[in-house]
Amino acid sequence: MPRYDIVTIEGDGIGPEVAQAAIRVLREAVGENVLHFIDAPGGAAHYARSGDVLPDETLRLCRESHAILHGAAGLPEITYPDGTEVGNELHLQLRFKLDLYANVRPIKLLAGVGSPLAARETIDIDYVIIRENTEGLYASRGAGVVLRNEFATDTLVVSRKGVERVARFAFNLSRKRDGAPRDGKRRVTVCDKANILRSYAFFRAVCQEVAGDYPDVEIDYAYADAITVHMLKKPDFYDVIVAENMFGDIISDLGAATVGGLGIAPSGEVGDTHGLFQGAHGSAPDIAGQNAASPLAMILSGALMLDWLADKHADEALAGAADRIRQAVATSLSEGHAIPRDLGGSASCTEVTDAVCRALG
Known part of the structure; x- marks a missing residue:
């Protein structure tokens, strides 16, 4: 059975919450031993502690991995002297150093979403x-x-x-x-x-x-x-x-x-040999740590990652898992089991993730 190394940079704000939600759904969809997640530091908070937004070791891991899963980066109060935000530099550096020349943004209206x-x-x-x-x-x-x-x-x-x-x-x-x-x-x-x-x-x-x-x-x-x-x-x-x-x-x-908004918008940044996947939303530090963020954009970005890996490695099992994740998200929304706050509901990050996992099961 193929095994894929996935570097996870959880980052700032709600990044750790939505990244862990996506990892849970990905494991549910493909099994425990197919994806090997490797935690790596990076982002604005890491810069504030160390002076480095993208550590050399994190870059090395990204170069050697099959794909990168990124939560979110950026804190508005952490800026460079010219006023630009530090957090953006994380994925900008990865774009240029890994030559991620195509940003893929699917725009699809799901059943149950207004x-x-x-x-x-x-x-x-x-x-x-x-x-x-x-x-x-x-x-x-x-x-x-x-x-x-x-x-x-x-x-x-x-x-x-x-x-x-x-x-x-x-x-x-x-x-x-x-x-x-x-x-x-x-x-x-x-x-x-x-x-x-x-x-x-x-x-x-x-x-x-x-x-x-x-x-x-x-x-x-x-x-x-x-x-x-x-x-x-x-x-x-x-x-x-x-x-x-x-x-x-x-x-x-x-x-x-x-x-439906950025909270349900997946994103992939890919090149000929590397791919980075993250929700299209920002780090939303105002709700970080409150279990209030929607994980759907990150979960759908995980499905996009599986699509890319499936195409790159001719792995139909991953393509099937990606389709199941998208269907599980659509089912949980259309049946109203757990609607996140940004879509008019009141479900927490954990409740939304639970609902998607149940739909997968």
């Missing part, structure tokens, strides 16, 4: 946003310039290699899916501002070149401002959306809001 969209009862929302994860505007973090306390600049960086590989990732993903809910067409939508900036015109042009290798997948284009309207008015049109780093960050949160 959507703020008026037509939610007749609209099927099921698409994936692929955010380029190592370039774009965020590549300038730490390198921006402030002149005489009067002017500030950050540089948007886009390379052919970076765009081509994330576009190819998006097209390959579309081939594995069943198409957009509205018409069943496999479709990749390129989100950009090609009408204004050369960098985004280049992003679009490279995506268009890649599309030539995928005649079975339709290519579509949307400006970043316009897509925020389309995601609300016709979310069932979308299959896969690919975007530059900052735009992908923004529209991912918008998409999450249409299907």
Whole structure:
């Protein structure tokens, strides 16, 4: 039986609570001996104690593991001298050092979850946003310039290699899916501002070149401002959306809001050899230690991790376990057994986890 080493960086705030909830569900789904969880330190609180947000030993373990499960990082009061938060540096360093170039954000409306969209009862929302994860505007973090306390600049960086590989990732993903809910067409939508900036015109042009290798997948284009309207008015049109780093960050949160919020939004940051998985939410230090956080985003991120491992290692058992976890989450929500607070219920983190485990059983 295959055995997979999973480095767990619980991190800050609610990170330890939701990470432990996900581990419990993963063990229930795959058995005790398939996943070997290795605890490793990192995050803002660790930085405050040691001066190091990502210890060398943690990085080594991440390099050698099959995957990384990350709770949450960041505490607003722990910042660098320039005012930026320390906690963000943990996964930013891992992105660049492990070349996690594709941020995978599934946007799917589950039964039993209310959507703020008026037509939610007749609209099927099921698409994936692929955010380029190592370039774009965020590549300038730490390198921006402030002149005489009067002017500030950050540089948007886009390379052919970076765009081509994330576009190819998006097209390959579309081939594995069943198409957009509205018409069943496999479709990749390129989100950009090609009408204004050369960098985004280049992003679009490279995506268009890649599309030539995928005649079975339709290519579509949307400006970043316009897509925020389309995601609300016709979310069932979308299959896969690919975007530059900052735009992908923004529209991912918008998409999450249409299907219940960040508390139910999974996320994966993957490259050719490594993958990191965490809920799309933050560390929520205001409710840390109260057993009040929803573990669903983290649990669904664990399922996303199993999907990635299954694909990478041709392990159908892991793929089946991932499907069972998603079905267990949907069952627990649709039957109203344990609804977390962010979805209008009152269930604790432990109660939600218990309900998902019962549904798995």
